[in-house]
Amino acid sequence: MHIVVCVKQVPDSAQIRVHPVTNTIMRQGVPTIINPYDLFALEEALRLRDKFGGEVTVLTMGPPMAEDSLRKAMTFGADRAVLLTDRFFAGSDTLATSFALAEALKKIGTDFGEPSIVFTGKQTIDGDTAQVGPGIAKRLKLNQLTYVAKISDLDPDRETITVERRAEGGIQVLETRLPVLVTMLEGSNEIRRGSLEDALRAAKADVVKWSAADAGIEDLTKCGLRGSPTIVKKIFSPDPRSEKAHPIDTTDLSMDDIAQALMDELFQRQPELEGEFLRFAATQFGQEVGHG
């Protein structure tokens, strides 16, 4: 079984700067990591491979330095890494990103075997959109399973998969046919510590590097800024409110007095809060009595 995990290299800190002219993000100098949500997808893929055999390929689109994240993924045990990198991809929004990744996945299928499962994390920590996974699924006509908390059954012979999906207000148990796209929920597993052999292998391995042309992309108008229907017109810091928080004077007050002062101030500003608290206190009182 061939499993592909799409990962993204993301900035590790909030110290992001914006280019004053192009309004694009300046990533230089900011430490990077594998998007933490993607590690749940990677671990799930490795577990399935360990159980059923086969290979795990990690795929990312990004600048040349995104190779670091791919090597890191290999230290956890991924068998192969593909880096999709080309200046034509710069400025891609979710639609252009899902296009490029879908094209690369087609090429991966041709070169290394059709994947039965394509994994992504549920979202990234820098874009937070959760839209690229569904975009890939739609483009490749993969059955889509998002927010998967658990893969409860996989039958490679019957080509079926059963998962528990986090829905609003409950868990949906879904069964569908392979090939599928799965976005894994956080907390569904814990990324393994890579073995020494994997670390050595990762250090020496050749990362497959594809340009747009290498990936078989002919229509460059679907890539990057040009292929992105959304346009970022403005990036800005939010305005501070005109007035700062009103500090409660704590000079020479004991903690108890400070607490009293805050409570008084709260009830003065929002008198209905007191009634609300009292009603709640009454229900608690009722329960105490009820429980004897």
Next chain:
Amino acid sequence: MAEAPKAKPAAGRAGTKKELPDHFKAYKHVWVAIECEHGAVHPVSFELLCEGRKLADKRGVELAGVVMGGSEDAIAEAVAQTFEYGADVVYTVVDPVLTHYRNEPYTKAMTDLVNTYQPEILLLGATNLGRDLAGSVATTLLTGLTADCTELAIDDEGSLAATRPTFGGSLLCTIFTLNYRPQMATVRPRVMSMPERQEGKRGKVISHPLGMGEDDVVTKVLQFVADRETDKAQLPYADIVVAGGLGLRSAENFQLVKNLAAVLGAEYGGSRPLVQKGWISADRQIGQTGKTIRPKLYIAAGISGAIQHRVGVEGADLIVAINTDANAPIMDFANLAIIADAVQVLPALTEAFRKHLSVNRMAG
């Protein structure tokens, strides 16, 4: 595809002057996808109707709700509520295949409706269902989608200006879809306010067939296991919320937050670093990547207030910050501040409330 693209990547502000092609100019009206599963409408849909109403009025067009479900009976209440919360028109797609949410048939229903009736704006809740559906619909239609918006507006040229936090919530950006339609956006629950309900208001219902049978749908719902009410963190809709941050210094001290919450009948939560440290579960995270809240009272103990947190709590009526740092960013959006150590203030505050409430309860 026939045209050989110039061998030069787009750079700078390329594309910001995009024109709307003629075939999209007929696209008109603002739509809201009404999320209704298991008989009840998700409140985020009403919040979107409130926001959609403003956009539609600014554009001088109609506001429509889209209701999909398994039977006329199942959606009757949702259709009525969609009118009462502001829609002029309701589009319905009713088919047993739509009884439970599944990506395939819901994507088909929505994209068919869009292609047939051509809205200029389509809004969805940024719930698990809305995000699952929005990405598929936008990709099928090859249009732009801006996720998790915190502000929607119409600019001078009549385009949707969708503002959202970006890069972990450290900055805000305003995003446009200028040369595709519909302009799609998702908004998280509790980011927008609830509209007034106009009892008995009704309007035109337009039904559209699904055009797909159960045999055409590959994915099957085997079971739905509802969450037990008691296990769920009800943060987004709680009236009182107490939350802690790294200023609490240890996982043990987080108990102080829970103690105060217990006395006030409040929900409790925390900032993102607390989830990363494993002090609280992910469903109790408050902020852009966690839950957005709109309580009457929000007490933030030892939370510095990064923008990612700020956008999750700005809708609160009254924000109290307890922090040793008088210059922490939270002071820019809190209403009241106690400049002191939260680890000391919380127990004192818990005790003060406990005494006050028990005395007044007896008196009452």
